[in-house]
Amino acid sequence: MRYRLVKINKLSGYEASLYxxxxxxxxxxxxxxxxxxxxxSFKSELKNILARLNTIGHYTGASEQFFKLRxxxxxxxxxxxxxxxxxxxxxxxxxxxxxxxILGGGGFKPKSIRALQEDPKLEEENFLMRQxxxxxRKRMDEKEISxxxxxxxxxxxxxxxxxxxx
Amino acid sequence: xxxxxxxxxxxxxxxxxxxxxxxEEKIRKRMLLAARIDKGIKAKGWKKKDLAEALNKRRSEIxxxxxGTHNFNSDTLFDIERVxxxxxxxxxxxxxxxxxxxxxxxxxxVESANPMSYAGTLNDTSLIDLYYGEKxxxxxxxxx
Numbered sequence: 001m002r003y004r005l006v007k008i009n010k011l012s013g014y015e016a017s018l019y020x021x022x023x024x025x026x027x028x029x030x031x032x033x034x035x036x037x038x039x040x041s042f043k044s045e046l047k048n049i050l051a052r053l054n055t056i057g058h059y060t061g062a063s064e065q066f067f068k069l070r071x072x073x074x075x076x077x078x079x080x081x082x083x084x085x086x087x088x089x090x091x092x093x094x095x096x097x098x099x100x101x102i103l104g105g106g107g108f109k110p111k112s113i114r115a116l117q118e119d120p121k122l123e124e125e126n127f128l129m130r131q132x133x134x135x136x137r138k139r140m141d142e143k144e145i146s147x148x149x150x151x152x153x154x155x156x157x158x159x160x161x162x163x164x165x166x
Numbered sequence: 167x168x169x170x171x172x173x174x175x176x177x178x179x180x181x182x183x184x185x186x187x188x189x190e191e192k193i194r195k196r197m198l199l200a201a202r203i204d205k206g207i208k209a210k211g212w213k214k215k216d217l218a219e220a221l222n223k224r225r226s227e228i229x230x231x232x233x234g235t236h237n238f239n240s241d242t243l244f245d246i247e248r249v250x251x252x253x254x255x256x257x258x259x260x261x262x263x264x265x266x267x268x269x270x271x272x273x274x275x276v277e278s279a280n281p282m283s284y285a286g287t288l289n290d291t292s293l294i295d296l297y298y299g300e301k302x303x304x305x306x307x308x309x310x
Contacts (some may be wrong), residue, residue: 006173010182019170035177047185051193052234054182059194060201065232082233144168155167 001025003132005102005158011050013058017152021105021132030128031091031103038089038107045089049081053103061098070097071126077132078126083109092129093145094136099151104129135160198233199254204232206250221248 001022020029072078077094094102105125111141138147139145145156214228243254
């Protein structure tokens with residue numbers, strides 16, 4: 001999979017930078033794919049999600065309280081935006097403190113399931129975020145990616161190709 | 167070091183622009199309210215479970231309150247104000263014109279600060295912290 005990290009202009013502000021994963025083959029980000037997949041069935045929920053993300057970027061920062069933490073492996077930062085009670089959608093993210101969030105994908109979360117493994121779509125989206133978190137960690141360990149001086153941005157080689165790292 | 171590309175998205179713009187200003191304001195204020203409650207919990211040296219115990223609530227309910235998605239009723243806000251000793255609901259009318267006099271004392275120079283940002287309000291305490299920007303020189307100042 002070829003992808004690169006991009007900073008979403010509309011949602012990023014002085015309090016937090018919101019990134020997503022631009023998929024070279026699809027010519028869109030994971031977050032855009034999530035929006036397009038759900039805009040017909042859950043438009044109202046998407047608007048609520050966008051307003052909350054905008055607040056995080058411009059007013060509050062990405063405090064832990066606004067997320068459902070520990071949705072991935074210990075320490076990998078994979079989480080989900082807090083689910084509104086009775087809501088239908090789950091959006092996966094990777095959170096780097098309160099200043100940087102990577103928005104991934106997600107999907108419909110049936111009320112009947114208790115674990116993400118019970119839903120193939122959510123499992124796929126979740127595992128993709130875990131993989132991306134590992135890719136970024138590896139680049140950071142190799143000093144190819146770092147945070148900017150103000151900790152608000154990624155810097156370095158933000159283009160990924162799975163074949164490069166094999 | 168190269169920085170990330172700044173990305174503009176048509177679908178994000180379209181969906182975001184379809185949110186009414188009133189709705190956006192409500193969502194924003196719920197999150198700011200939650201942030202203020204969280205700050206009050208920490209200022210008291212408490213954790214979520216302490217607030218849950220003080221109000222005889224489940225911890226999961228406090229988690230929902232702090233998520234910024236909860237639509238509080240007024241009694242709950244009054245209870246939170248009481249146990250945390252913070253203000254959440256403003257009942258007094260704000261005068262249209264208000265003259266505030268205070269004495270500023272430059273206490274130290276700080277290396278970096280967000281110009282014109284401030285913590286605290288004049289109503290909260292007689293001691294306020296201000297960051298005042300002038301010609302890229304930032305000073306921490308206080309009033310008394």
